[in-house]
Amino acid sequence: MRVVCLAGGVGGAKLAEGLQQALAPGELTVIVNSGDDLERHSLTICPDQDTVMYTLAGIAGPEGWGLAGDTWQVIGALARLGEGTWFRLGDGDIATHLYRTERLRRGERPTEVAVALGRALGVPSRVLPMADEPVRTRVRTDGGWLDFQDYFVRLQQAPDVREVRFEGAERSQVTPEVAEAFRAAEAIVVAPSNPIVSIGPILAVGGMRQEIAAARRRGVRAVGVSGIVGGKALRGPADRMMASLGEEATALGVARRYASAQLLDTFVIDRLDESLAGGVRALGLQVVVTDTVMTDVAARVRLARDVLAAATAAPA
Amino acid sequence: MRVVCLAGGVGGAKLAEGLQQALAPGELTVIVNSGDDLERHSLTICPDQDTVMYTLAGIAGPEGWGLAGDTWQVIGALARLGEGTWFRLGDGDIATHLYRTERLRRGERPTEVAVALGRALGVPSRVLPMADEPVRTRVRTDGGWLDFQDYFVRLQQAPDVREVRFEGAERSQVTPEVAEAFRAAEAIVVAPSNPIVSIGPILAVGGMRQEIAAARRRGVRAVGVSGIVGGKALRGPADRMMASLGEEATALGVARRYASAQLLDTFVIDRLDESLAGGVRALGLQVVVTDTVMTDVAARVRLARDVLAAATAAPA
Numbered sequence: 300m301r302v303v304c305l306a307g308g309v310g311g312a313k314l315a316e317g318l319q320q321a322l323a324p325g326e327l328t329v330i331v332n333s334g335d336d337l338e339r340h341s342l343t344i345c346p347d348q349d350t351v352m353y354t355l356a357g358i359a360g361p362e363g364w365g366l367a368g369d370t371w372q373v374i375g376a377l378a379r380l381g382e383g384t385w386f387r388l389g390d391g392d393i394a395t396h397l398y399r400t401e402r403l404r405r406g407e408r409p410t411e412v413a414v415a416l417g418r419a420l421g422v423p424s425r426v427l428p429m430a431d432e433p434v435r436t437r438v439r440t441d442g443g444w445l446d447f448q449d450y451f452v453r454l455q456q457a458p459d460v461r462e463v464r465f466e467g468a469e470r471s472q473v474t475p476e477v478a479e480a481f482r483a484a485e486a487i488v489v490a491p492s493n494p495i496v497s498i499g500p501i502l503a504v505g506g507m508r509q510e511i512a513a514a515r516r517r518g519v520r521a522v523g524v525s526g527i528v529g530g531k532a533l534r535g536p537a538d539r540m541m542a543s544l545g546e547e548a549t550a551l552g553v554a555r556r557y558a559s560a561q562l563l564d565t566f567v568i569d570r571l572d573e574s575l576a577g578g579v580r581a582l583g584l585q586v587v588v589t590d591t592v593m594t595d596v597a598a599r600v601r602l603a604r605d606v607l608a609a610a611t612a613a614p615a
Numbered sequence: 616m617r618v619v620c621l622a623g624g625v626g627g628a629k630l631a632e633g634l635q636q637a638l639a640p641g642e643l644t645v646i647v648n649s650g651d652d653l654e655r656h657s658l659t660i661c662p663d664q665d666t667v668m669y670t671l672a673g674i675a676g677p678e679g680w681g682l683a684g685d686t687w688q689v690i691g692a693l694a695r696l697g698e699g700t701w702f703r704l705g706d707g708d709i710a711t712h713l714y715r716t717e718r719l720r721r722g723e724r725p726t727e728v729a730v731a732l733g734r735a736l737g738v739p740s741r742v743l744p745m746a747d748e749p750v751r752t753r754v755r756t757d758g759g760w761l762d763f764q765d766y767f768v769r770l771q772q773a774p775d776v777r778e779v780r781f782e783g784a785e786r787s788q789v790t791p792e793v794a795e796a797f798r799a800a801e802a803i804v805v806a807p808s809n810p811i812v813s814i815g816p817i818l819a820v821g822g823m824r825q826e827i828a829a830a831r832r833r834g835v836r837a838v839g840v841s842g843i844v845g846g847k848a849l850r851g852p853a854d855r856m857m858a859s860l861g862e863e864a865t866a867l868g869v870a871r872r873y874a875s876a877q878l879l880d881t882f883v884i885d886r887l888d889e890s891l892a893g894g895v896r897a898l899g900l901q902v903v904v905t906d907t908v909m910t911d912v913a914a915r916v917r918l919a920r921d922v923l924a925a926a927t928a929a930p931a
Contacts (some may be wrong), residue, residue, distance in 0.1 A: 376710030394692030
């Protein structure tokens with residue numbers, strides 16, 4: 300079963316890993332958010348892409364990002380040179396960024412570089428950036444507009460977010476590789492990533508919603524998973540961000556977002572949120588209630604199987 | 616005594632260290648060859664500049680280049696990604712290149728970056744690239760034209776060199792910093808670096824010979840040191856290169872090169888080459904015969920003092 304999964308960083312990577320294990324090799328394509336990408340120390344860094352690739356290669360660090368067993372020689376030397384090193388990069392991770400930056404500078408498209416990097420890392424699935432054009436997520440706080448990683452890493456998501464924009468999205472367009480993945484897809488999965496700043500940028504790419512809609516018109520089912528459980532984001536600032544943007548910081552709030560975007564057939568929520576199922580159904584979505592907290596690999600695969608089952612269920 | 620020293624890599628760095636110790640802090644300016652600079656793994660690498668800076672900062676590796684005690688995590692990870700890693704870069708060294716590359720990309724001039732890097736590394740002297748414009752040394756072998764580091768590092772100087780050119784030199788121009796250093800200079804020293812591919816590119820920069828000539832007209836004396844002792848280059852391929860270019864691979868051959876460029880007042884040769892002193896004098900140069908092999912720091916300082924004494928001696 301050929302599956303296209305929309306994903307951000309750590310949470311998305313976990314479900315992608317479950318899907319990769321539940322599917323035959325090569326059946327999974329992950330479209331990753333590139334709105335968090337940044338330039339630091341002359342390197343082009345793609346945090347979500349790398350998190351997903353490292354996870355799917357089985358070499359991600361214990362906290363879900365970076366590389367397992369990485370060392371910190373370069374960043375230490377940069378600090379001694381007086382460079383700001385709030386965006387900490389491991390040595391093996393820097394090798395990834397050097398590989399990427401060199402190819403980009405040579406004129407390869409970001410998608411080509413991602414495919415080459417995935418192959419070099421031994422990733423059995425395809426990991427595609429959402430677009431080849433640069434899209435940069437920026438957030439407005441009471442202190443003004445910030446680059447995403449400034450807010451996310453340097454300020455550790457402390458400020459309230461009042462507004463979000465995806466700079467460059469209006470000039471971006473789905474790549475041939477992304478379009479091809481949707482045309483071949485038999486199911487679409489929206490990972491339990493931050494709906495605003497992980498899934499949001501992907502949906503803002505020119506032609507992305509149309510590709511999803513076209514697949515769904517062909518009968519392909521789209522299943523989303525809530526990244527908010529019991530009113531708390533499993534990871535990251537999605538709950539506080541939804542609240543400060545005036546949305547409901549619950550699985551129902553996430554469902555409302557996706558329903559208004561006419562993105563999904565089915566929404567998967569945690570047992571803890573069973574009481575919200577009626578509200579989600581009232582939005583016109585089917586509901587699956589299951590264990591969504593991916594505490595270990597077995598849990599990732601279990602959730603992936605539940606998602607795939609929902610994607611193959613007969614329409615209600 | 617304010618001294619300007621023209622230098623390439625390891626040999627030049629050794630004499631520069633001796634000069635730095637023999638002079639008051641801040642009195643030494645080293646103009647380094649940038650014809651060996653290269654782009655690798657998206658980084659701008661300046662081997663001679665870094666060798667001189669690391670040496671003057673007291674942090675150079677045991678073989679004279681790279682950093683003492685450096686680690687090799689990044690290059691190992693790049694090799695695992697399938698990248699060609701014949702140009703081996705240590706982790707701390709990579710931090711230097713990231714620092715440099717980022718500033719260059721921001722639009723700073725190479726000279727500004729070198730000065731900032733020297734300050735960050737705690738170098739008490741000024742290390743200036745010979746020019747801000749890119750100049751690239753290329754060598755013609757029987758197998759065709761090669762980039763310098765291709766010849767020097769990848770092929771380990773095995774092929775015979777039939778011709779040398781400094782691409783871009785015709786569009787290069789001495790920087791305000793280099794011109795200022797010559798205007799303030801009380802002595803000019805040409806280090807025992809490769810006369811063809813280390814000193815050669817420096818002299819090929821637009822206006823460089825004129826700056827040297829102007830200083831000498833003011834009475835500033837220029838003293839060169841032979842990097843060839845007993846017919847052998849102390850380091851690198853200078854002897855074989857001179858031979859394959861049809862020049863005499865001895866201290867006298869080096870003296871002939873510099874005499875025909877009207878570069879020097881005095882040439883310093885090793886005791887081993889005392890028999891060549893008459894030949895050097897016949898070229899119109901004064902000769903100093905001394906120990907020129909810098910086996911340790913004390914020997915570097917001794918040679919530096921001999922060079923400075925020659926630079927202050929009354930004209931013959």
